[in-house]
Amino acid sequence: MKLNDNFVGDLLQAVRASQGKDPAAATAIIQDALRTAGLLPGAPGAALSPAREGAPFVDLNAAPPWAGKARGNAGASGASGASGTSRHAGMRDALAGWAERLGALQPGGTQARSTEPDPRAPGQFLQGESGNAAGTRRYRLYVPSTPATGPRPLVVMLHGCKQDAADFAAGTAMNALAERHGCLVLYPEQARSANGSNCWNWFEAQHQSHEGGEPAILAHMVREVAREHGADAGRVYVAGLSAGGAMAAILAASHPGLFAAVGVHSGLAAGSAHDLMSGLNAMKGSRGSKGRHAAPHSVPVIVFHGDADAVVHPSNGAAVLGQFSGDGKQLRTIEEGGTSAAGRTHTRTTTLDGDGRAVAEHWVLHGAGHAWSGGSPAGSYTDVGGPDASAEMLRFFLQQRLD
The missing domain is CATH 3.40.50.1820 (Alpha/Beta hydrolase fold, catalytic domain)
Structure with a gap:
C-alpha cells in the first residue's frame, strides 16, 4: 500500500496545531491522515473516546508504549484485511497511539475533588x-x-x-x-x-x-x-x-x-x-x-x-x-x-x-x-x-x- 502523498505534511500540520495549543484540531488532522493512509480503522472524522473519569494523570500523553500492548493491540483490530498491513503495522500502532495520546489532551478525565476548606489550614x-x-x-x-x-x-x-x-x-x-x-x-x-x-x-x-x-x-x-x-x-x-x-x-x-x-x-x-x-x-x-x-x-x-x-x-x-x-x-x-x-x-x-x-x-x-x-x-x-x-x-x- 502506498502512503498518501500528503501524509507527512498532514502530520507536521498536526504537530504545529498541537504546539499552538489546539489539541482537538491536532487529533482530527492526525486521524484523517491515518485513515486516508489506511493506517487507522474507522470512518473518517470518527472521534476518539474521551478520557475516562478517574483515569491516570496525563501529561501531554496518556500511558505510553512501555506500559503495555493493550493500546497497540486495540489499534490493530479491524485493520487486518487492509493491503500491506504487515508492512505498516508498527507505524500504524505507533501513530494511532500518538493520535490517542493527543486526544487525551481534551478536557475531561480529571478526578472528582472536594471544594470544602481544610480545617487544618485556617489561614488566608x-x-x-x-x-x-x-x-x-x-x-x-x-x-x-x-x-x-x-x-x-x-x-x-x-x-x-x-x-x-x-x-x-x-x-x-x-x-x-x-x-x-x-x-x-x-x-x-x-x-x-x-x-x-x-x-x-x-x-x-x-x-x-x-x-x-x-x-x-x-x-x-x-x-x-x-x-x-x-x-x-x-x-x-x-x-x-x-x-x-x-x-x-x-x-x-x-x-x-x-x-x-x-x-x-x-x-x-x-x-x-x-x-x-x-x-x-x-x-x-x-x-x-x-x-x-x-x-x-x-x-x-x-x-x-x-x-x-x-x-x-x-x-x-x-x-x-x-x-x-x-x-x-x-x-x-x-x-x-x-x-x-x-x-x-x-x-x-x-x-x-x-x-x-x-x-x-x-x-x-x-x-x-x-x-x-x-x-x-x-x-x-x-x-x-x-x-x-x-x-x-x-x-x-x-x-x-x-x-
Missing part, C-alpha cells in the same frame, strides 16, 4: 496576579493564621497538566503543613491560553531560559510575592508534579540563586526536550540529547518517582537527581527501605556532602504510578498510599538555606 488563601514583559499568570497564596515572628520560608508549588492552583493545594495538602511550620505557599497557575491542558510548557525551548518565557514570569512572581509578604530570601523553595516538576527543575537550573532547594515529583530534568516530539521521547525515557541545562547544578534536590509510572518513565527521576547533585562535592550515599502506613514500599537514597549534610534524596516508590504520593483525595491525581511526599519535601526544604 489569597488570589493574585503577577506579570512582567514575558507575560502574566494568576496565583493562589497560603498565609498561615499565626502571626509571623520573622521572615517566613516560601514554598512554590507548580501543578501538573489538567490541574489548577486550588486543586493542587487540595491534593498535596501543603497548606496544612505550612500552617504547622509557619510557611508561605505560592501556587502559580498556568493560563489556558498558554496551554490548552494547563501544562507548563517545559518541553519548549523558549520556556527554558533565565531571560524569557515562563521561567521569567514565575521568577518575577516569586520575587514579587516574597517582597510583599515578607518571605525569607534565603529560604525559597520550588516543587512540582509532572509538567510542574519539569518546570520546577527548569526554574532551579535557570535561577539557582533564587531557590535554596528543588523538589521534583514524577517530572523531568531541565532541558530534556526542545519541542513537542522531543518532549514525548523524553517522557518515554529517551535521552537523545543532554539538553541546555545538562551541566550539574549544586541546588539541593529531592526527587519522588514511582517505578510503575507509565506516563513519565522512571529513568527521568534519576536524570533529575544527577542534574542537581552531580558537582562532585558529595561524600557518600545512604540507601534505606521503608513502608508507609498504607503498605506502599519505597527505597530512599540520601546523598551527603563533605559536612554530612543531606543535599539530595531520591525516593523510588515501588508499584506507584503517576500521582502525588501520600496526597489527599480532596485533589486530583493523588496516591493516598504514601509515603507523604509533601511532608518529606518540606522536611528536606527546611534543612536547606541559601548562603
